[in-house]
Amino acid sequence: xxxxxxxxxxxxxxxxxxxxxxxxxxxxxxxxxxxxxxxxxxxxxxxxxxxxxxxxxxxxxxxxxxxxxxxxxxxxxxxxxxxxxxxxxxxxxxxxxxxxxxxxxxxxxxxxxxxxxxxxxxxxxxxxxxxxxxxxxxxxxxxxxxxxxxxxxxxxxxxxxxxxxxxxxxxxxxxxxxxxxxxxxxxxxxxxxxxxxxxxxxxxxxxxxxxxxxxxxxxxxxxxxxxxxxxxxxxxxxxxxxxxxxxxxxxxxxxxxxxxxxxxxxxxxxxxxxxxxxxxxxxxxxxxxxxxxxxxxxxxxxxxx
Numbered sequence: 001x002x003x004x005x006x007x008x009x010x011x012x013x014x015x016x017x018x019x020x021x022x023x024x025x026x027x028x029x030x031x032x033x034x035x036x037x038x039x040x041x042x043x044x045x046x047x048x049x050x051x052x053x054x055x056x057x058x059x060x061x062x063x064x065x066x067x068x069x070x071x072x073x074x075x076x077x078x079x080x081x082x083x084x085x086x087x088x089x090x091x092x093x094x095x096x097x098x099x100x101x102x103x104x105x106x107x108x109x110x111x112x113x114x115x116x117x118x119x120x121x122x123x124x125x126x127x128x129x130x131x132x133x134x135x136x137x138x139x140x141x142x143x144x145x146x147x148x149x150x151x152x153x154x155x156x157x158x159x160x161x162x163x164x165x166x167x168x169x170x171x172x173x174x175x176x177x178x179x180x181x182x183x184x185x186x187x188x189x190x191x192x193x194x195x196x197x198x199x200x201x202x203x204x205x206x207x208x209x210x211x212x213x214x215x216x217x218x219x220x221x222x223x224x225x226x227x228x229x230x231x232x233x234x235x236x237x238x239x240x241x242x243x244x245x246x247x248x249x250x251x252x253x254x255x256x257x258x259x260x261x262x263x264x265x266x267x268x269x270x271x272x273x274x275x276x277x278x279x280x281x282x283x284x285x286x287x288x289x290x291x292x293x294x295x296x297x298x299x300x301x302x303x304x305x
Contacts, residue, residue, distance in 0.1 A: 027039075027141055063127070116157060116160070148183035174216065203286060207230045210235075240279070
């Protein structure tokens with residue numbers, strides 16, 4: 001068992017080192033082309049762990065201003081082995097380069113809440129217009145990441161979108177906790193609380209905070225806005241996360257390859273209805289509005305396509 005763990009850890013370290021080297025080359029290539037990007041999620045958040053190389057790595061996610069989004073698409077498309085269909089509604093494009101998946105984000109707006117999106121837009125403006133970033137020295141390359149105040153909000157917004165729509169895993173929640181822990185002494189708590197209130201996600205924040213404290217060992221003093229009365233909701237969230245699996249991997253999605261596109265849409269819609277019904281038991285006041293926003297967004301996307 002020990003040897004298996006050591007072997008897995010070594011493989012994970014090697015993969016992380018390879019990805020970090022790829023990120024350095026990618027950022028340098030973009031800068032040489034006069035393109036500028038902010039690395040979000042993934043390898044940036046990994047730097048908050050005591051052993052960054054032991055965090056399972058995934059995709060390379062780049063947040064870009066609208067101008068840089070178009071420029072970067074052109075620069076990278078010529079060397080991509082595979083390019084996914086672009087989501088023009090959300091300015092999102094995924095491509096495979098040197099075996100790594102690179103996701104371009106012209107925005108990090110969600111499909112679940114207008115009030116949340118308004119605050120996300122303000123946070124993005126703080127990054128691109130206010131220069132509110134931190135840097136990670138990756139080898140000899142300076143990689144820009146969102147400032148801690150902005151990153152915490154981005155990461156939690158990402159958690160909520162996946163929680164309501166696809167499913168999330170404990171790793172995403174741990175990322176959020178590690179950010180909060182690492183920058184516990186420098187976070188602007190007034191700004192964070194103001195953003196949470198304006199976005200209308202205070203109930204969700206406190207519920208996930210209770211989960212983090214009760215199940216993941218997050219110290220109470222490092223969890224902003226912790227409220228023990230939300231432990232019940234935290235427990236129900238935990239049950240749902242374990243049931244659905246990491247990013248919903250426990251769900252049976254085989255129907256997508258067995259039915260027509262139209263049939264798949266109907267099945268997906270019906271499954272979303274049932275999933276939102278379950279989530280209503282956890283967040284009865286928030287879920288109906290989020291479901292309506294989600295459905296309207298999907299209809300718009302279908303019409304747009």
